[in-house]
Amino acid sequence: MAEQGKELKIFTTAQVKEHNTKSSVWIIIHNDIYDVTSFLNEHPGGEEVLIEQAGQEATEAFEDVGHSSDARAMMEQYKIGTLVDSERKPDLPKKSDPEWKESSGSSDVSWKSWIVPIAFGFVATVIYRLYFMS
Template identity: 65%
Template sequence: MTREISFAEIKKHNNEKSVWIVIHNDVYDVTSYLGEHPGGEDALLEVAGKDGTQNFEDVGHSEDARNIMKKFKIGTLPPSERTGSSNITNCSNLKWAVLALAGAIVVGIVLKKYLS
């Protein structure tokens, strides 16, 4: 069973000695990862004790990064404190799908024009 951790508790972990962040309603203790983070420790400290979902998604982390972070998960927000942050990933995926569709349409138009 996953431990529920409130924002009140998370906010206490906002310094170099204890860095907890929320990403997609899950709570991560990334204190031991500060020195290893490819983006530098400042990127993590900026969202220490806060919801870092938007920052995390804006950077466009790889699947490898998403797998690495699993080992730092220590809990989840209580249902009453959760946000719809999972929609950020869905919007990001939708953005890429729309771009791919637009690209396919352009390629189709160009091919039709030059093959006619």
């Protein structure tokens, strides 16, 4: 585990690939190396998802799940190093918590989406009354 103030080591992907068993699980997320072996039993998604990513690049899988800011903060204690510069990949954007604010344009769209069903219902009612009331 990385300690505060301790300089992190630099690893190659080949070195990370060696840690792909249940007894030693290293993963690469955003070009940083994490030893999550001691976290296997605590992982809320189960140990299988971590073991499946063991020894490899796991950034996309990590971001696809949508981890919380608490989970992102927690992972820092498992950080043991970083990839060598020559093997670093362009960093994928980190997914942030969803924003629930509506822009003014989207409220217009949602209001307009009601017009068609209401108009259809009105026309159907008029046709029904004309057809069956005559």
